[in-house]
Amino acid sequence: MGASCSQDSGDSQRNQKQQLANSRGRQTYDSQTIRPSVNPRITIESTRGPSETVSSHFSRRTTNRSRLSTLNDSYSFEYAQQVLLDAYKGNLDIVNKHIKEGFAVDFPLNQSGWTLAHIAAQMKNLEMLETLIKYKCDLDIQEIGEGWTPIMVAAINNSIEIAKMLIKYNADLSIKDNSQMTAIQLAEKYRSREVYEVLVGGVRNR
Numbered sequence: 001m002g003a004s005c006s007q008d009s010g011d012s013q014r015n016q017k018q019q020l021a022n023s024r025g026r027q028t029y030d031s032q033t034i035r036p037s038v039n040p041r042i043t044i045e046s047t048r049g050p051s052e053t054v055s056s057h058f059s060r061r062t063t064n065r066s067r068l069s070t071l072n073d074s075y076s077f078e079y080a081q082q083v084l085l086d087a088y089k090g091n092l093d094i095v096n097k098h099i100k101e102g103f104a105v106d107f108p109l110n111q112s113g114w115t116l117a118h119i120a121a122q123m124k125n126l127e128m129l130e131t132l133i134k135y136k137c138d139l140d141i142q143e144i145g146e147g148w149t150p151i152m153v154a155a156i157n158n159s160i161e162i163a164k165m166l167i168k169y170n171a172d173l174s175i176k177d178n179s180q181m182t183a184i185q186l187a188e189k190y191r192s193r194e195v196y197e198v199l200v201g202g203v204r205n206r
Contacts, residue, residue, distance in 0.1 A: 075103055155195050
C-alpha cells in the first residue's frame, strides 16, 4: 500500500515536470516563431504596426551621410504611406507641402527603404527631383533591397534627364549595389543605352 502511494506520488511529480518542460518548449518555439532573431525586419512586421516597420530601416541605412538627427520622426511615420502614394501619382504640390510641414526628405517610404529620390528616378519625374535637391536630399542614399542609389534606378529605367541632373549635382557613380554593380554596369545590364552613354560621359568629365 505504502509502495503504491509512493509510486503514484513519483508518477505525479514526473508528469508535472514533463508538463512544465513541454510548456517551456512551446514558449520557446512561439517566441522564435513570432520574433525570429535572424531577420529583424520580419520580427517588426509580424509584431508591430506599419509605421514601426518603416522605422526598422533607419538602423540598416547603407549611406554614411544620413541626417537622422534632423528627421521629424513622428510626422514622417504618420504620413509615410500618404507621401508614397502622392509621389507615385505625381502630386508634387502635396509632397512639397508635407516636406514643408516636417516630412523628412530622406525618409524610407516602403519596406525596401526607397526614398522620394528613388521614386523620382523611377518615374522620370524631373520636377520632383529638382524639388528634392532644393531640400538637400541625399542623392547617394541606398535602399536596402538591392542597394540601389537613385542614379542606379535611373540607369535601370533609362531615365536620361534624371541621370543628367544627378550627374550635374555630383551623384557618386562609383557606389556598388548589393551585387557589386555600379550604375554604369546596371545601365549596360538593363540595356539602357542612352543612360549608359550619359554615365560614361559623366565619369570621363570628372
